[in-house]
Structure formats: structure tokens, C-alpha cells
Amino acid sequence: MADRRGEVDNNLRTATNLLSATSDTPRLDAELLMAHALGIDRQALLLDSSRYEVPESFVQLVARRMGNEPIAYIVGYRDFWTIRVEVGPGVLIPRSDSETLIEAAIELARERGAGWPRAILDLGTGPGTLLLAALDVFRGATGLGVDASEQALAYARDNAEALGVAARASFRSGDWAAGLDGAFDLILCNPPYIADDEALMSDVADHEPAEALFAGADGLDDYRRIIPDLPRLLAPGGATILEIGHTQRISVSELAEAAGFAVACRRDLGGRDRALVLTRPE
Numbered sequence: 001m002a003d004r005r006g007e008v009d010n011n012l013r014t015a016t017n018l019l020s021a022t023s024d025t026p027r028l029d030a031e032l033l034m035a036h037a038l039g040i041d042r043q044a045l046l047l048d049s050s051r052y053e054v055p056e057s058f059v060q061l062v063a064r065r066m067g068n069e070p071i072a073y074i075v076g077y078r079d080f081w082t083i084r085v086e087v088g089p090g091v092l093i094p095r096s097d098s099e100t101l102i103e104a105a106i107e108l109a110r111e112r113g114a115g116w117p118r119a120i121l122d123l124g125t126g127p128g129t130l131l132l133a134a135l136d137v138f139r140g141a142t143g144l145g146v147d148a149s150e151q152a153l154a155y156a157r158d159n160a161e162a163l164g165v166a167a168r169a170s171f172r173s174g175d176w177a178a179g180l181d182g183a184f185d186l187i188l189c190n191p192p193y194i195a196d197d198e199a200l201m202s203d204v205a206d207h208e209p210a211e212a213l214f215a216g217a218d219g220l221d222d223y224r225r226i227i228p229d230l231p232r233l234l235a236p237g238g239a240t241i242l243e244i245g246h247t248q249r250i251s252v253s254e255l256a257e258a259a260g261f262a263v264a265c266r267r268d269l270g271g272r273d274r275a276l277v278l279t280r281p282e
Contacts, residue, residue: 117185128156183235190243246272
């Protein structure tokens, strides 16, 4: 047992050292890759590494990560809020910063009382991240996710099935809110907001879909298209929560105020401006 424990631990230490040049979280990456190679959860690995021998595939997985392939693509998922989201090449990987939108939605629900929201819209749903997290919180709600990518929508539908919410979630291909009807209590949206000339880490720039990241010279192109459509889609007492880049609070707020919204800002765990809550003044 001691030898086997040492084998796993030694491989984890070696992988951590190798990944330190590639990742900001090399030990976590090494543990996730080891757990994936073993076909177990990371928690099971940490509880008792002595039960396992190092699979041959572990070396190949580490090599892929050293080549800047995102860890989420390698293991095939990313945990987000209370759910696990299946992802793969061509699909935007969920970020923990986006959980700020779910926190803001929960705060709104406390203010509005039981039964809110009943209808949720997620514009640019990707693999279903925000919509499915919201449906996991708001068990009485139904939701619609819209995305221009059929590949992303395929992941979203699979994720809804895996999470047991397919009966409450529907998905459709679309160009933001174009052609949409209906009154939604809660609209969630994490649009592209990176300026075209902004440099990104290679694991993002070389692997994740550019159309889900970049939005023109100032990063505001998609906000300019989305915000004017929001008033017609919101039910009375409804709210929209938009993710923003941490330097975009003023510029996106101005767009929202011009469309008749009151705007409040929520910060992420790092203390950076991350989400704008848009409501119609009573």
C-alpha cells in the first residue's frame, strides 16, 4: 500500500512541477487529470490515493495540458455553481466569475418573493451554463436557451438531460433576441465582451471559440445589439442580469440607461465589477 501511495503522490508532484509553467493551478490540474485517468472523482483520489495505481494515460493527459489545452476540454467538464457542465472543443468553458450572475438572481428572488422567476431566458447559452444553474436553483421555473452555435446547443441539450431538467429547459438556434417573443421574468446573458485587439492566455486564445469571446474594437458590439431588445422581452417586475468585463461598468450602464433601465452592479469574488442588474423603474 505504501508503495502504491507513493507512486500516485510522486506522479502528482512531478506533474505539478511540469504544469507550473503552463497553469496558474498546477496541483489542481494534476489532481483532476489523475482522477480523470482513473475514472473517479477528485475527492475520491484525495481521500485515499493508496487504493490506486497510476494509469498509463496519465502521462498523455499531462502532455496535453502542457500544450495549453484547457483542462476542461481534457476532462470533458467544468463544475459551475451546483452543477457539472459537459464541455468540449468549440464550446465556451464556464468561468467561476459568471457565478456572480446566479448570486444576483438569487438576491432578486429573495426581494420578489416565492414563485419568482417562473420564466427564464438565457441569451448566448453556450453549453447551457447559466440557464441550467438557474433551473437547479429555481425548481419551479422553466427556461429557454438561445445560441448561434449548433455545437453549443448540442452540449446544452445533453447537459439538461444529464441534470434531469430537460422537461423544464428548451433550446433554440438564434441571433441573440431576434425573432423571440414572450415575457420573461429573468433574462441572463454572458455575451462576448473582449476587444478584438486584447491579448488572451494561449489556452483561451488557441482553443476556445473566438465568436464567444470577441466583440469588436471596444468589446461592446453585442451589448449594443442585445440591450435594445430587452424591454419587449421582460415581464412586469422582470430583470436582466448581464455579465461584463471588469472595466465596462460605465460604458454598458450608459447603454442600459439609454434603453430606460435602472442599473445596479454586482462584483465577483475578486472584487471586480462583473454583473449588471437591469430593471425597469416602477
